[in-house]
Amino acid sequence: MDYNSTREKLIIPEYGRNVQKMIHNALAMEDREKRTEFVKYIVGVMTQMHISNGSYGDYNHMIWDHMHIIAGYKMDVDSPYPMPDKEAIEAKPRTLSYSTKKIKYKPYGSNIEKMIKIAMTYEEGEEKNSLVENIANHLKKAYLNWNRESVDDEVILKHLAVLSDGKLVLNDDFKFVATDDLIVQSNKKKWTDNRSGGRGNKPANKQNNKNKQNTKRRQYR
Secondary structure, three states, rough: OHHHHHOOOOOOOOHHHHHHHHHHHHOOOOOHHHHHHHHHHHHHHHHHHHHOHHHHHHOOHHHHHHEEEEEOOOOOOOOHHHHHOOOHHOOOOOOOOOOOOOOOOOOOOOHHHHHHHHHHOOOOOHHHHHHHHHHHHHHHHHHHHHHHOOOOOOHHHHHHHHHHOOOOOOOOOOOOOOHHHHHHHHHHHHHHHHHHHOOOOHHHHHHHHHHHHHHHHHOOO
């Protein structure tokens, strides 16, 4: 038999079994004044444990709440804070609702479907034609991100027709951006993002630091 399986369950494991025992011993004390003093000592021990674990800040209220939780909300002492609400703490989290909307083509996502619906509201003209062309090339680019092996322009046209219910039509002279060009653009963007590493404009910062150093040298001359 596992030794730990026969022992009392730890309410808040981070404080360990000894703290839990002390709190339960405090519950059994009949003298309320002595019980309060003992609980203050226990809270001090719990606080030191948090500090040793690298936790800092105004967490005194939290420690007292933890003490009450371990005590099963039965500790009658002079506390600097009100006893925590058991129902609020033990309430089960509300189940998140998930979108039931189905995406027709997963490689494109839902945003492109929204864009297509907006384009469908445009009046016929040059602005709408330009938007539809951009959408078509975006579909191809998104498809390539999903499948680098091959992409057929005719497939993209069919997908555009399905997503727009046949209401978005490209001009006869329209030509998709070449597949190789889209791949080069995608690789170039990834290379730029990896190089910057989210550190901002490093060359500019380096030049600014250099200018500051030159200014300091001139001041001391």
